[in-house]
Amino acid sequence: MHSSNRGKKEMQPNEQILVDRFCGGDHSAFHELVGQYKKKIYFLAYDITGDHQEAEDISQEVFIKMFRSLKNFRRDSKMSSWLYQITVNASIDTLRKKSSKPKRSIDEFEQINIQEQLLGGTVQSLDPQRSAESSQIQNHISQALQKISPKERTVFVMRHYNDLKLNEIAEILNITVGTVKSLLFRAIKKLRKELSSYMGNPVLEVPNE
Amino acid sequence: MSDCKKCQSLFLEAFYEEMNAEQKQFFKDHLLVCEKCKSKFEEMKSTLQFMGKRVRPEPGKIFWDLYEERLAQRIEKEEILQPERESGQKRFARTFTSVPKWAYQAAAALVLIVVGIFIGRMVFLPSAQELQQASQQPGLTTPQQPGTELVHRTQNYIERSKLILLALVNFDPATEDPYALDLPFQQQRLPTLNPRMISTPSSLLKKALITGGF
Numbered sequence: 528m529h530s531s532n533r534g535k536k537e538m539q540p541n542e543q544i545l546v547d548r549f550c551g552g553d554h555s556a557f558h559e560l561v562g563q564y565k566k567k568i569y570f571l572a573y574d575i576t577g578d579h580q581e582a583e584d585i586s587q588e589v590f591i592k593m594f595r596s597l598k599n600f601r602r603d604s605k606m607s608s609w610l611y612q613i614t615v616n617a618s619i620d621t622l623r624k625k626s627s628k629p630k631r632s633i634d635e636f637e638q639i640n641i642q643e644q645l646l647g648g649t650v651q652s653l654d655p656q657r658s659a660e661s662s663q664i665q666n667h668i669s670q671a672l673q674k675i676s677p678k679e680r681t682v683f684v685m686r687h688y689n690d691l692k693l694n695e696i697a698e699i700l701n702i703t704v705g706t707v708k709s710l711l712f713r714a715i716k717k718l719r720k721e722l723s724s725y726m727g728n729p730v731l732e733v734p735n736e
Numbered sequence: 737m738s739d740c741k742k743c744q745s746l747f748l749e750a751f752y753e754e755m756n757a758e759q760k761q762f763f764k765d766h767l768l769v770c771e772k773c774k775s776k777f778e779e780m781k782s783t784l785q786f787m788g789k790r791v792r793p794e795p796g797k798i799f800w801d802l803y804e805e806r807l808a809q810r811i812e813k814e815e816i817l818q819p820e821r822e823s824g825q826k827r828f829a830r831t832f833t834s835v836p837k838w839a840y841q842a843a844a845a846l847v848l849i850v851v852g853i854f855i856g857r858m859v860f861l862p863s864a865q866e867l868q869q870a871s872q873q874p875g876l877t878t879p880q881q882p883g884t885e886l887v888h889r890t891q892n893y894i895e896r897s898k899l900i901l902l903a904l905v906n907f908d909p910a911t912e913d914p915y916a917l918d919l920p921f922q923q924q925r926l927p928t929l930n931p932r933m934i935s936t937p938s939s940l941l942k943k944a945l946i947t948g949g950f
Contacts, residue, residue, distance in 0.1 A: 558804060565803055570792055579795065587807050594811055668790045687787060692754060708748055719783040726786055 542606045550598050557597065561590050564607070567689070568614050574684035575618035577673060581625075585617045611691070611699045615681055622677045671721040679714035682707055739766055743773045747780055886947065890940050904937045 548556035568589050573582035592613055600609065672680055682700070685691045686707075697704045719726075737745075743766040749755045750763050767774045 561804055561807065565800070569795075573792060579793065583795075583803075587810055590807055591811055591814055664789055665791060668787060671787075672790075686748075686752065687784065688790070688792070693748065693752075708745075711748055715780055715783055718787060719779065722783070722786060726782070 571614050572618050574688050581621050589613045608699050619677050667725050671718050674721050675714050675717045679710050682710040683714040
């Protein structure tokens with residue numbers, strides 16, 4: 528059972544055709560590409576930074592870069608890998624700049640949103656106790672994610688919430704699959720330690736690669 | 737690699753269903769016989785399942801509907817700003833590209849020459865203080881009056897051979913053996929060198945005493 532936001536991998540329309548159309552001056556091709564990738568890019572940025580506003584800014588930056596560089600885009604690489612790479616780099620840069628500032632927890636907008644999504648109703652119709660418990664879970668998970676390093680978090684969210692395979696993650700981050708697995712194991716170990724008291728189980732060792 | 741190590745290295749592939757058929761079979765068979773690996777896998781699985789409860793806040797329909805409009809506005813703004821930034825950069829670059837290459841080479845050579853002269857003067861020329869000290873040495877001053885010729889000659893001689901003269905001046909050839917002086921080089925040279933060297937300071941001394949030069 529993975530993230531509730533895990534979707535099936537969609538079949539992408541021919542990106543080559545869209546890029547060719549864009550190079551021919553048809554800017555509607557760019558909008559089609561944005562339409563295909565905007566949610567993926569936004570959510571990846573959100574998963575890494577934990578901030579809605581930053582995620583929007585980062586996703587827009589990614590598409591602006593795409594707009595400027597699409598004519599020079601190397602046809603032998605995947606568009607998605609390229610966009611994810613830019614997103615990860617921009618997100619980690621944002622985290623570095625923000626590292627001195629206190630991290631904010633889920634804000635009110637996000638709290639309401641989460642409750643409604645989890646429990647399938649408007650906030651007014653939710654049972655207060657249930658909504659409080661679900662908010663607590665989200666808070667704990669969100670805080671636990673912030674406790675692991677940016678690199679570990681990046682690899683973890685890419686695998687767990689963005690459904691990218693281990694070899695895809697390795698390609699995007701330009702590291703080996705072994706390194707991806709090491710980072711994942713470390714992230715899982717730290718998350719378990721953070722959440723152990725809340726999960727009610729004692730901390731036990733997770734195998735390291 | 738031991739079976740446990742091999743099995744544990746496949747935990748992630750197992751959880752995320754990225755194993756091939758052979759790996760799947762091995763993994764399944766190993767967990768049946770190894771309680772340790774089984775419990776470790778269950779721990780990892782429970783952590784990942786808990787993390788799976790996370791819900792991403794969905795920004796909502798309005799956010800997505802207006803997303804591309806906001807993006808287009810930002811692109812337009814960036815496109816407006818970009819040419820201004822570029823023209824400033826281009827102008828700056830143009831000042832360097834318009835000057836011919838040989839001018840840069842000539843300027844570099846000139847700078848090297850100037851630096852070389854400067855370094856040479858710093859390292860090799862004596863300082864003003866040294867020049868002043870040298871000019872104040874008695875041997876270098878020219879006699880200003882004919883009457884001081886004797887003094888001048890004597891001072892020159894003394895400066896040139898102070899140590900030897902110290903011995904010679906105090907040496908009385910009438911009573912002492914000149915070869916007792918430790919002058920091996922002079923003794924090896926022409927015999928005339930020694931007597932003249934020995935007699936000169938004595939004669940100078942006598943003249944000086946007579947004329948009252950000292």
